[in-house]
Amino acid sequence: MSLAQSPGIWGEDPVKLTLALKMTRQDLTRTQMELNNMKANFGDVVPRRDFEMQEKTNKDLQEQLDTLRASYEEVRKEHEILMQLHMSTLKERDQFFSELQEIQRTSTPRPDWTKCKDVVAGGPERWQMLAEGKNSDQLVDVLLEEIGSGLLREKDFFPGLGYGEAIPAFLRFDGLVENKKPSKKDVVNLLKDAWKERLAEEQKETFPDFFFNFLEHRFGPSDAMAWAYxxxxxxxxxxxxxxxxxxxxVLMGKRSENVYVTQKETVAQLLKEMTNADSQNEGLLTMEQFNTVLKSTFPLKTEEQIQELMEAGGWHPSSSNADLLNYRSLFMEDEEGQSEPFVQKPWLLR
Structure with missing residues (x-):
């Protein structure tokens, strides 16, 4: 139906329609203004859900920032401490370097011990044997022994020290005393015999008196003084x-006689314990048995000290508990009475 055919429209009052149109335009204008105000006032507003999400994200970031600030402050303080240590270390380094230069300037050069091989009796081979495994201090002792033994062999007589109170009783004599010139092996064997008699004594006299009486019984009163010197x-x-x-x-009173006796008894007990553990009597123990015997014989020693004893006996890090050890070889002595390092080790671990 067209407008011309619509009686409801053409039948309205024009004034009324004009007024309605005017009112409608006013409403449109007002609505447009409200819309503009809404756009102006709420154009930047976000939905509550987005706001809450952003607020939570912001809170998390703020917490992270606070944590990072605290961490930064700790790192900064540590850095300051490290810088102070660094500066202190630099000063110490410079000081040590100066001391090192002074020591290098004033110190005695390290001896060339290989020079000794040409002057020691027995030549290079014997010197190599004497020097093996020894530090400079020990090498000095070796060299002094070589020099001293050479001078000792050249002496035919010793001058008597007299009868002063400071002179040990077994050396009190005036005049010349013959040098019997025994070999080193002979001296060691003689001392071992003396210890055997000493341990068998029932009535204990002083050790110096015992020593001289032993020499009198062994060589007679006429030669006892010569042998004593x-x-x-x-x-x-x-x-x-x-x-x-x-x-x-022991003879000079620098060590108690009981120390020697205790050492010998302990070594004998240790060998006995190992022998008892060797059920097959083959002279062999497993490393586990070896460890057990050491702990029972030396209950006061620490694990580290027991470990050192095992290493002296032949244990090494690659050894297993089932590895076998020839324990009898640990108690052998050479012709000069020197025992294996294992036997000497327990008394070095104090």
Missing amino acids: TIFENIKIFHSNEVMSQFYA
């Missing part, structure tokens, strides 16, 4: 020989 001069020189150095220390 001869033995004394030998054991005074050979510090590296275990038998001689121990006898000298």
Whole structure:
């Protein structure tokens, strides 16, 4: 139906329609203004859900920022401490370097021990044997022993020390005393015999008196003094020989006789324990058995010390508990009475 055919429209009052149109336009204008105000006032507004999500994200980021600030502050403080340590270390380094230069300027050069091989009796081979495994301090002792033993062999007589109170009783004599010139092996064997008699004694006299009486019984009163001087001069020189150095220390009162006795008893007990553990009597123990015997014999030693004893006996990191050890070889002595390092080790671990 067209407008011309619509009686409802053409039948309206024009004034009324004009007024309605005017009112409608006003409403449109007002609505447009409200719309513009809404756009102006709420154009930047976001939905609540988006706002809450952004607010949560912001809170998380703020917490992370606070954590990072705290971490930064700790790192900054540590950096300051490290810088102070660095500066202190630099000062110490410079000081040590200056001291090193001063030491290098004033210190005695390290000795060239290979020069000794041409002057020591026995030549390079013997010197290599004597010097093996020894530090400079020990090499000095070896060299002094070689020099001392050479001088000792050249002496035919010793001058008597007299009868002063400071002179040991077994050396009190005036005049010349013959140098019997025994070999090192002979001296060691003689000292071992002396220890055997000493341990078998029931009535204990002082060790110096016992020593002289032993020499009188062995060589007779006429030769006892000569042997006393001869033995004394030998054991005074050979510090590296275990038998001689121990006898000298006890004879001069520098070590208690009980120390030697205790050591010998402990070694004997250790060998007995190992023998008991060797059920097949083959002279062999597993490393596990070896460890058990050491712990039972030396209950006061720490795990680290037991480990050192095992290493001295032949254990090494690649060994297993089932590996076998020839324990009897640990208690052998050479012809000069030197025992294996294992036997000496327990008394070095104090």
